């Protein structure tokens with residue numbers, strides 16, 4: 001079969017997943033239509049201004065000026081594509097359960113325009129069965145009569161924003177399709193973009209593997225968050241313990257404590273797993289416990305920080321350094337710093353924050369480092385953060401990053 005030689009690829013969603021995929025596909029010779037329903041973002045992208053750190057303006061401008069890429073809000077443009085990938089958010093709802101409304105709306109949007117023999121791939125993270133039981137029925141029920149034959153696969157994206165080593169191209173890609181022709185086309189598509197493709201027998205295996213990967217991270221982080229608290233009350237430096245354990249050449253992998261988990265994946269995806277287990281009459285007790293431990297961590301950090309303040313100060317002023325969920329990026333989605341700030345406020349503190357990569361957050365602005373405070377909490381070490389200035393001020397610092405070891409006035413988490 002010669003299909004899926006670079007032709008026209010349509011990507012639904014031009015965010016942290018969709019835009020890097022677009023650039024990788026352009027590099028591989030595809031003509032790419034980047035569809036996004038957020039008109040401001042589409043205008044920004046078409047003006048050559050990248051909304052994410054992993055894609056530079058220069059790379060975006062080169063793709064635009066080559067004519068091989070453009071962003072659009074016009075969903076009907078997907079009719080020209082031989083491959084459509086869905087890369088829209090899959091968050092949690094107010095009950096902390098899967099919210100597939102954006103995924104459903106993407107499927108509803110593409111259904112009337114999908115051309116015959118098109119391969120439709122979901123890269124969005126979701127519970128097993130999402131492709132087969134949610135996406136495919138929506139598209140099949142509203143596809144044009146002229147498109148009797150469509151191909152479907154799941155290929156969950158594994159990108160790690162801000163990672164200097166692993167990216168869309170060199171991270172092996174899981175591919176699981178609903179039938180052998182879909183699988184063959186999906187493998188050929190991803191082989192044109194990725195260095196390594198890992199076929200699995202069904203979309204459900206691919207979907208479940210993605211949940212396992214991110215749940216693995218959550219439970220290991222939760223373990224080390226709990227272990228941090230136990231070591232800290234015993235007066236033992238947890239990082240020295242982790243370094244010591246890491247000398248074992250097999251059977252151990254280091255995770256480091258911090259304020260908690262954040263971002264669109266680690267706090268979210270394991271709850272797709274717990275929901276899916278409940279739906280099937282099972283219970284993911286271990287994962288629920290890990291989720292509970294990680295969600296309590298910001299409260300523990302708030303208490304530790306206020307414990308460093310002179311008890312005569314009634315309304316301590318706290319400066320939080322870093323509000324993004326991890327260093328090197330501006331992404332504040334699900335940042336545990338939100339909970340940290342809420343706990344500090346509920347304990348009577350005044351709170352300000354500073355983050356060189358995040359100018360505004362939750363209706364407030366990043367303050368200068370000379371903001372007068374009683375204690376500083378270093379949550380993440382962002383590039384461009386002038387920590388010398390903070391240390392020179394002599395203020396107490398709670399270091400959640402293990403990057404200020406040995407400095408006067410610095411207390412490790």
Ligand SMILES: NC(=O)c1ccc[n+]([C@@H]2O[C@H](COP(=O)([O-])OP(=O)(O)OC[C@H]3O[C@@H](n4cnc5c(N)ncnc54)[C@H](O)[C@@H]3O)[C@@H](O)[C@H]2O)c1
Pocket residue numbers: 012013014015016017018035036037038041087088089090102105106109123124125126156157158159160161264265
């Ligand atoms: N961000 C990550 O690190 C990461 C890594 C691996 C997997 N994922 C998964 O990939 C998926 C996408 O995540 P993301 O981080 O790229 O999200 P994102 O918010 O950065 O981007 C998604 C884009 O989709 C657009 N969108 C939403 N609904 C749409 C619709 N119906 N039609 C067209 N555009 C629509 C939004 O405007 C947004 O620009 C999620 O399922 C996520 O869990 C994310």
